[in-house]
Amino acid sequence: MTxxxxxxxxxxxxxxxxxxxxxxxxxxxxxxxxLYILVAIVGPLLVDYDPVATGLTDRLLxxxxxxxxxxxxxLGTDPLGRDIFAQVVYGARTSVTIGALTVALSAxxxxxxxxxxxxxxxxxxxxxxxxxxxxxxxxxxxxxxxxAGLFDRSITVVVxxxxxxxxxxxxxxxxxxxxxxxxxxxxxxxxxxxxxRRTIVIRHVLPFVLGPVVALxxxxxxxxxxxxxxxxxxxxxxxxxxxxxxxxxxxxxxxxSTAWWISAFPGLVLALLVVHVGLxxxxxxSFFHRSGRRGVLPRxxxxxxxxxxxxxSL
Amino acid sequence: xxxxxxRRLAIGVFVLWGAGTMMFVLLRLAPGxxxxxxxxxxxxxxxxxxxxxxxxxxQPMVAQYLTFLKNAAQFDFGDxxxxxxxxxxxxxxxxxATVELTLTATVIAVVVGLALGxxxxxxxxxxVDRVVSGLTILLQGMPTFWVGIxxxxxxxxxxxxxxxxxxxxxxxxxxxxxxxxxxxxAIVARITRTSVAQSMREPYVQTAxxxxxxxxxxxxxxxxxxxxxxxxxxxxxxxxxLLGGAVVVENVFAWPGLGSLVVESxxxxxxxxxxxxxxxxxxxxxxxxxxxDLSYSLLDPRVRTGAHR
Numbered sequence: 001m002t003x004x005x006x007x008x009x010x011x012x013x014x015x016x017x018x019x020x021x022x023x024x025x026x027x028x029x030x031x032x033x034x035l036y037i038l039v040a041i042v043g044p045l046l047v048d049y050d051p052v053a054t055g056l057t058d059r060l061l062x063x064x065x066x067x068x069x070x071x072x073x074x075l076g077t078d079p080l081g082r083d084i085f086a087q088v089v090y091g092a093r094t095s096v097t098i099g100a101l102t103v104a105l106s107a108x109x110x111x112x113x114x115x116x117x118x119x120x121x122x123x124x125x126x127x128x129x130x131x132x133x134x135x136x137x138x139x140x141x142x143x144x145x146x147x148a149g150l151f152d153r154s155i156t157v158v159v160x161x162x163x164x165x166x167x168x169x170x171x172x173x174x175x176x177x178x179x180x181x182x183x184x185x186x187x188x189x190x191x192x193x194x195x196x197r198r199t200i201v202i203r204h205v206l207p208f209v210l211g212p213v214v215a216l217x218x219x220x221x222x223x224x225x226x227x228x229x230x231x232x233x234x235x236x237x238x239x240x241x242x243x244x245x246x247x248x249x250x251x252x253x254x255x256x257s258t259a260w261w262i263s264a265f266p267g268l269v270l271a272l273l274v275v276h277v278g279l280x281x282x283x284x285x286s287f288f289h290r291s292g293r294r295g296v297l298p299r300x301x302x303x304x305x306x307x308x309x310x311x312x313s314l
Numbered sequence: 315x316x317x318x319x320x321r322r323l324a325i326g327v328f329v330l331w332g333a334g335t336m337m338f339v340l341l342r343l344a345p346g347x348x349x350x351x352x353x354x355x356x357x358x359x360x361x362x363x364x365x366x367x368x369x370x371x372x373q374p375m376v377a378q379y380l381t382f383l384k385n386a387a388q389f390d391f392g393d394x395x396x397x398x399x400x401x402x403x404x405x406x407x408x409x410x411a412t413v414e415l416t417l418t419a420t421v422i423a424v425v426v427g428l429a430l431g432x433x434x435x436x437x438x439x440x441x442v443d444r445v446v447s448g449l450t451i452l453l454q455g456m457p458t459f460w461v462g463i464x465x466x467x468x469x470x471x472x473x474x475x476x477x478x479x480x481x482x483x484x485x486x487x488x489x490x491x492x493x494x495x496x497x498x499x500a501i502v503a504r505i506t507r508t509s510v511a512q513s514m515r516e517p518y519v520q521t522a523x524x525x526x527x528x529x530x531x532x533x534x535x536x537x538x539x540x541x542x543x544x545x546x547x548x549x550x551x552x553x554x555x556l557l558g559g560a561v562v563v564e565n566v567f568a569w570p571g572l573g574s575l576v577v578e579s580x581x582x583x584x585x586x587x588x589x590x591x592x593x594x595x596x597x598x599x600x601x602x603x604x605x606x607d608l609s610y611s612l613l614d615p616r617v618r619t620g621a622h623r
Contacts, residue, residue, distance in 0.1 A: 130328065130332070131332070133325065133328075133329050133332070134329050134332030134333055134336060135336075136554060136599075137329050137330070137332070137333045137554075137596040137599050137600055138333065138554070138592060138595065138596055138599075139554045139555060139557050139558025139559075139561065139595065139599070140554075140555075140558060141558040141559075141561060141562065142557070142558055142561055142576060142592060142595060143592075145561065145576060145577060145580055146340065146576075146580060146588055146592060147340065149580030149581065149583075149588075150340060150341070150343075150344040150351075150580075150585075151344060151345065152345065222455065226455075226457050229457055229459075230457065230459060230562050233457075233459050233562070233565075234562065234565055234577050235581065236577070236580060236581065246457075246459075249457075249459065249460055249463065252463070253463055253566070256463065256466060256467050256470075256471050257471040260467050260471070263460065263463045263464070263467075264464065264467070266460075267456075267457060267460030267461075267463070267464065270457055270460065271452075271455055271456040271457065271460065274455040274456070274457070275451055275452060275455035275456075278451060278454065278455055279451065
């Protein structure tokens with residue numbers, strides 16, 4: 001029997017008791033992401049690590065081994081005797097910093113361009129969509145590789161290289177929202193009252209954009225962190241003195257058969273962060289979507305279709 | 315229909331021009347003299363002077379730009395200093411490996427993604443749906459280069475079943491293609507799920523049920539066919555991401571394609587090759603987007619006959 005009626009119990013809402021029992025799960029993404037940010041800020045103060053120092057006596061120790069000076073190598077050591085746990089902690093700082101800076105830059109540029117294109121008009125709008133067409137002709141990571149490779153290695157270059165395509169989803173979304181908001185009554189009223197256009201945009205248009213921008217920023221953050229790790233894995237972008245999960249994973253690639261832990265742990269930590277940032281973004285998204293039910297807000301792009309996907313492919 | 319095709323073609327040409335212009339600007343913005351950059355660090359002063367002459371670096375920027383466009387239109391990006399042959403030849407030599415890799419990955423992603431999406435969309439919010447949606451989130455969140463390394467750890471270092479790098483036998487393509495396909499499998503599965511779930515609520519599925527068709531017949535005959543349109547669209551749109559993913563994956567598995575060439579060339583400052591490769595990739599993406607657009611209209615009768623517009 002495959003009738004529609006037999007399917008009904010499955011689709012029906014689950015009993016409230018079961019729902020309540022699992023309700024705490026919704027706090028997992030925000031807690032995990034919070035933990036990473038905390039580690040990124042405080043971790044390096046508590047854990048000592050010198051990326052340049054090498055101690056050949058402690059090379060390739062397995063997880064849980066004791067170093068020659070009696071310390072614990074919780075996650076093992078790399079071929080130069082450097083502690084993997086410390087690299088994971090310091091890498092968190094690198095990833096979170098670059099992620100936050102890139103998303104901030106992308107959002108700033110994207111929202112500005114999007115509002116101008118959506119609210120002010122056709123010429124800017126046409127120019128915007130054509131430039132997006134051109135930028136999307138390159139896979140984002142290829143563009144980032146080229147830009148980061150052309151200029152001298154630094155965090156700034158990596159941030160700019162990643163933001164080069166990162167602003168696009170912000171611009172698209174803001175533009176769409178500005179287009180709908182500009183025709184609402186209160187905007188018309190403000191215009192009739194002679195409120196300057198800049199004030200209208202800041203007071204009456206931008207507040208509607210901010211919620212979904214936060215949701216998009218969360219999603220974007222995960223993609224940027226992945227992309228940065230990808231660049232570091234390829235040995236492009238960050239100076240060799242900085243600590244990054246991507247670099248550590250690349251180191252471990254050469255020692256897979258003897259020291260699996262070098263690659264395994266940083267990647268695990270990276271995947272955990274990206275997955276939870278993505279979940280958090282989805283939560284933000286459904287929250288802002290619900291509160292915008294009155295029809296002001298167009299649907300914000302979901303993860304699969306943020307128009308970026310490029311970094312998601314790493 | 316012809317109008318649509320012509321319009322798309324015009325946009326494609328415009329995008330390629332824009333992409334070329336961007337490369338031109340980037341190379342002029344980078345620190346150092348473009349001729350030295352293009353010829354690489356080992357170039358002699360005489361070679362640099364000769365290229366400066368040929369590129370017209372002593373001329374006004376506008377003239378330089380026009381020369382660049384003229385050469386680019388003839389696929390002439392200068393010689394690779396590392397290989398000592400025209401950059402475009404070097405790039406074209408690596409194209410086949412990348413095409414093999416991305417095509418295999420696309421096939422895997424579409425087949426597995428459609429299957430997963432159908433299973434999940436059959437009963438939205440059911441147990442299978444939850445498992446699949448968890449899986450897709452995981453697949454999209456894991457860095458492919460790391461997944462690749464972990465697969466090597468499992469299948470090469472531990473089990474000794476598959477080769478970890480290089481080319482040669484069909485077995486060589488398994489790990490890179492599977493690695494590359496994973497995030498796209500997730501995307502295809504998500505799209506298929508949404509579309510199948512939608513179809514399952516349609517009256518014609520009720521009709522099919524009441525006719526006594528099996529669940530499998532309904533899924534493949536009615537629900538799946540309707541999800542092909544969004545899947546084709548997303549595959550076309552994701553080709554850029556797929557090529558980007560290939561750049562990284564090729565480096566993990568020492569796959570001799572465009573991606574490893576781009577990274578080698580960037581690291582060795584062989585910018586003639588970088589330019590040629592970037593613009594070839596851009597051209598491929600533009601063409602594929604065009605094809606996806608057009609096949610979209612072929613697959614959907616409403617678009618094909620113009621009844622919808």
